[in-house]
Amino acid sequence: MSALIQPDQMPGKATAAAASGSRLAVRRFLRNRLAVVGLGVVVFFFLFCFIGPLVYSTDQTHTMLEQVNLAPSGSHWLGTDAVGHDELGRLMYGGKVSLIVGLAAGILATVIGTLWGAAAGYAGGWIDAVMMRIVDAGIAIPALFILLVVSAITTPGLTGLIVILGVVSWLMPSRLIRAETLTLKNRDYVLTLRAIGGTHARAIARHILPNSVSTIIVAATFQIADAILLVAYVSYLGLGVQPPATDWGGMLSAGLTAAYSGYWWLILPPGLAIILVVWAFNAIGDGLRDAFDVRGRG
Amino acid sequence: MTAAQGSATSQAGPILELDDLGVVFTTESGDVPAVRGVSLHVRPGETLALVGESGSGKSTIALAAMGLLDGNALATGSATIAGHQMVGAPEADLAALRGRTVTMVFQEPATALDPLTRIGKQIAEVIRNHREVSGKDAAAEAVGLLRKVGIPEPEKRAGAYPFQLSGGQRQRVVIAMAIANDPTLLIADEPTTALDVTVQAEILDLLRRLAVETGTGVLLVTHNMGVVADFADRVAVMYDGEIVETGPVEDVLLRPSHDYTKRLLAAVPRLSVAEAGPPVPSPAATRPDTEPVVELRDVSVVFGRGKGAVRALDEVSFTVHAGETLGLVGESGSGKSTASRVALGLIRPDSGVASLFGTDLARTRSRARRALRAGIGVVLQDPVASLDARMTVGECIAEPLRVHGRGLSARDRQAKVAAVLERVRLSRDLARRAPRELSGGQRQRVSLARALVLEPRLLVADEPTSALDVSVQEAVLEVISELQDELGFACLFVSHDLAVVQHFAQRVVVMRAGRIEEEGATGATLLHPETDYTRRLLAAVPVPDPVIQRGRRAERLATLAAGRTEAQG
Numbered sequence: 118m119s120a121l122i123q124p125d126q127m128p129g130k131a132t133a134a135a136a137s138g139s140r141l142a143v144r145r146f147l148r149n150r151l152a153v154v155g156l157g158v159v160v161f162f163f164l165f166c167f168i169g170p171l172v173y174s175t176d177q178t179h180t181m182l183e184q185v186n187l188a189p190s191g192s193h194w195l196g197t198d199a200v201g202h203d204e205l206g207r208l209m210y211g212g213k214v215s216l217i218v219g220l221a222a223g224i225l226a227t228v229i230g231t232l233w234g235a236a237a238g239y240a241g242g243w244i245d246a247v248m249m250r251i252v253d254a255g256i257a258i259p260a261l262f263i264l265l266v267v268s269a270i271t272t273p274g275l276t277g278l279i280v281i282l283g284v285v286s287w288l289m290p291s292r293l294i295r296a297e298t299l300t301l302k303n304r305d306y307v308l309t310l311r312a313i314g315g316t317h318a319r320a321i322a323r324h325i326l327p328n329s330v331s332t333i334i335v336a337a338t339f340q341i342a343d344a345i346l347l348v349a350y351v352s353y354l355g356l357g358v359q360p361p362a363t364d365w366g367g368m369l370s371a372g373l374t375a376a377y378s379g380y381w382w383l384i385l386p387p388g389l390a391i392i393l394v395v396w397a398f399n400a401i402g403d404g405l406r407d408a409f410d411v412r413g414r415g
Numbered sequence: 416m417t418a419a420q421g422s423a424t425s426q427a428g429p430i431l432e433l434d435d436l437g438v439v440f441t442t443e444s445g446d447v448p449a450v451r452g453v454s455l456h457v458r459p460g461e462t463l464a465l466v467g468e469s470g471s472g473k474s475t476i477a478l479a480a481m482g483l484l485d486g487n488a489l490a491t492g493s494a495t496i497a498g499h500q501m502v503g504a505p506e507a508d509l510a511a512l513r514g515r516t517v518t519m520v521f522q523e524p525a526t527a528l529d530p531l532t533r534i535g536k537q538i539a540e541v542i543r544n545h546r547e548v549s550g551k552d553a554a555a556e557a558v559g560l561l562r563k564v565g566i567p568e569p570e571k572r573a574g575a576y577p578f579q580l581s582g583g584q585r586q587r588v589v590i591a592m593a594i595a596n597d598p599t600l601l602i603a604d605e606p607t608t609a610l611d612v613t614v615q616a617e618i619l620d621l622l623r624r625l626a627v628e629t630g631t632g633v634l635l636v637t638h639n640m641g642v643v644a645d646f647a648d649r650v651a652v653m654y655d656g657e658i659v660e661t662g663p664v665e666d667v668l669l670r671p672s673h674d675y676t677k678r679l680l681a682a683v684p685r686l687s688v689a690e691a692g693p694p695v696p697s698p699a700a701t702r703p704d705t706e707p708v709v710e711l712r713d714v715s716v717v718f719g720r721g722k723g724a725v726r727a728l729d730e731v732s733f734t735v736h737a738g739e740t741l742g743l744v745g746e747s748g749s750g751k752s753t754a755s756r757v758a759l760g761l762i763r764p765d766s767g768v769a770s771l772f773g774t775d776l777a778r779t780r781s782r783a784r785r786a787l788r789a790g791i792g793v794v795l796q797d798p799v800a801s802l803d804a805r806m807t808v809g810e811c812i813a814e815p816l817r818v819h820g821r822g823l824s825a826r827d828r829q830a831k832v833a834a835v836l837e838r839v840r841l842s843r844d845l846a847r848r849a850p851r852e853l854s855g856g857q858r859q860r861v862s863l864a865r866a867l868v869l870e871p872r873l874l875v876a877d878e879p880t881s882a883l884d885v886s887v888q889e890a891v892l893e894v895i896s897e898l899q900d901e902l903g904f905a906c907l908f909v910s911h912d913l914a915v916v917q918h919f920a921q922r923v924v925v926m927r928a929g930r931i932e933e934e935g936a937t938g939a940t941l942l943h944p945e946t947d948y949t950r951r952l953l954a955a956v957p958v959p960d961p962v963i964q965r966g967r968r969a970e971r972l973a974t975l976a977a978g979r980t981e982a983q984g
Contacts, residue, residue: 306800313792
């Protein structure tokens with residue numbers, strides 16, 4: 118028997134199998150240039166917003182009427198705004214809020230969506246039907262509409278904003294994770310586990326969630342991009358964090374009132390920052406999706 | 416190429432000629448040569464079978480000949496069809512040849528047809544792609560083709576969508592499209608692998624008739640030696656991207672000269688048709704007087720509700736005793752897998768009783784049921800899906816030990832995993848490896864190790880080897896059967912392959928459409944079947960001996976013809 122040549126032990130195939138899955142994923146990700154640039158952009162903005170103020174410290178609390186709307190110069194690289202705050206420092210200060218809220222809300226949405234989708238997919242039957250009809254109904258209502266209504270009723274703080282954004286945007290990830298769970302729960306290794314008496318908890322914890330990790334990470338990346346954009350929307354409409362705190366959306370909104378005065382330095386920097394960061398997270402998501410070879414939107 | 420090969424057929428020039436054909440795939444981990452220095456030819460009216468195990472490069476050759484290789488593949492050398500060079504030809508030239516001079520039949524009829532277009536229209540499209548024919552004439556021709564490939568009521572069926580046809584009928588439609596423009600060469604890549612054995616016999620009959628009638632040359636790509644014996648004039652055996660042996664079918668299958676061909680043929684399980692019979696494992700191990708390990712009594716299972724309800728099992732009863740193997744055979748949709756899942760307690764019977772180790776599963780509490788299940792081992796068909804890719808081999812095997820706790824320390828668990836790995840004849844070092852680094856046969860042995868780690872009293876094996884090559888299949892079956900002798904577990908063996916069951920099981924249950932058609936000792940039932948259905952099933956299995964197979968085919972066709980006259984009379 119041992120004399121039989123095993124056809125799948127061909128030379129050449131062995132090397133293909135040797136490269137482990139995660140190393141292959143990293144290699145695929147690094148080969149995607151846009152994704153790598155995206156990663157660079159995100160790292161840059163994090164350093165800029167969190168380390169930047171230590172190097173370039175500015176006063177972002179007091180109104181300084183003697184230096185309002187100054188054009189960029191040696192002392193104020195990006196000029197000053199309508200109350201005299203240094204614009205470059207404000208970009209760091211507002212960016213902190215945008216990134217923290219976006220990151221936290223995106224992750225919160227993914228966590229809720231994962232739990233909901235995995236529960237629906239694994240339970241199946243009428244439980245699944247009811248849970249997914251709720252998701253369908255939620256998707257039918259524009260998130261922005263809900264945000265505006267909520268913002269009109271209360272003025273949310275940082276935590277409040279995170280919770281609200283997370284709660285309105287978990288619907289898409291829940292659909293993705295449900296689809297993933299549906300295929301995983303019928304895998305032979307899950308059937309085998311159940312046949313020998315394994316519990317549902319073990320099936321979910323040991324097989325279904327670990328195998329969904331790639332899908333979850335990819336979904337989370339896209340959710341963060343969405344959340345950053347949503348924060349900008351809400352703040353732009355004047356319903357986000359309140360002054361003197363601000364974020365990029367709020368800065369854009371404030372700058373636009375001065376649009377006809379030609380104060381471009383109040384509009385372009387926050388606008389570009391939003392576009393760049395949202396694009397970067399999407400590029401990372403694309404790269405991760407291809408690297409992990411999972412389904413996702415796009 | 417020797418003169419002897421040409422003598423079987425006409426001396427006309429070959430319609431397919433491969434000369435020193437090579438194909439290299441560029442992959443993420445470097446270049447992989449898939450085909451090296453292949454030379455062969457097919458003459459008009461001749462069928463050449465290209466055989467080999469998975470990864471041998473046989474399908475790559477078929478695709479290279481059609482100019483259908485993927486972008487990451489590079490072909491070298493020469494492949495000519497009716498004088499046209501296919502390697503490196505511009506796409507427009509290839510498109511003019513494909514569907515007209517050379518056509519192809521693929522393995523999976525379900526994906527070869529457009530699900531949204533009526534079949535008559537799909538055939539007419541193929542005709543009008545290559546010939547100036549009016550829509551009306553093409554439609555009429557399509558109906559004629561459907562009649563030719565044996566679709567009943569072709570005028571009516573031309574308006575059907577693919578989903579309204581059975582798998583065999585779909586493959587007939589694919590063949591109708593392939594012969595629509597009277598091609599000089601037909602390439603069939605595993606044309607019957609996705610079909611049941613009775614349907615396979617019909618499709619092979621059809622292809623043979625068409626090839627003879629039209630003088631079309633056929634390149635048949637297959638792994639099934641029975642199909643080769645039934646259909647081919649000449650055979651080319653591939654191993655690791657190269658042709659190791661070529662010759663007339665009788666020579667290659669009966670008097671193979673290359674070592675690899677000899678080993679391959681020796682590993683093919685043969686359906687015994689004569690009394691001599693295979694050395695069936697000793698039935699002495701069977702103890703029918705003892706309490707059965709598994710018992711199904713009058714079990715019925717209905718899937719769905721109301722009008723769409725399907726009766727998957729209908730009053731099915733059988734038992735499996737300690738130390739014996741019960742083969743559960745039948746074609747797709749016969750309910751054999753459903754029956755095995757009822758025995759595992761994964762599907763609840765709608766009526767009847769399923770008991771495990773003498774205990775009615777429906778009457779046990781969940782805790783007791785879990786304890787019962789510690790006595791079960793399971794091996795399923797798909798070597799890839801059976802093991803969680805995120806675990807190591809050791810973790811996969813240790814999972815049953817964790818489920819049924821027993822307060823084992825990590826060290827004890829490792830020792831048990833190592834011991835059971837050696838039992839299935841794998842190195843204990845494999846425990847640290849990832850399943851994806853293993854071959855299909857090794858993975859199935861890991862599944863088996865996982866099934867046996869708790870030393871079960873029952874092993875349920877659902878098509879454990881049907882995704883494997885024959886040489887690997889033999890090794891896996893041998894391990895199961897040896898361990899059964901050693902450990903004395905009962906085995907419920909589900910398979911569509913009658914030859915394998917004949918070699919492996921002491922008793923057999925033949926299922927059809929959710930009912931038990933016939934059961935008995937393997938030796939008796941599969942040699943002298945009592946029902947027509949079993950007889951037809953057995954007659955349809957091609958044996959890898961061209962001489963015997965020719966006789967069996969004539970016999971089967973005579974029986975079918977007799978049955979038809981009887982029905983009409």
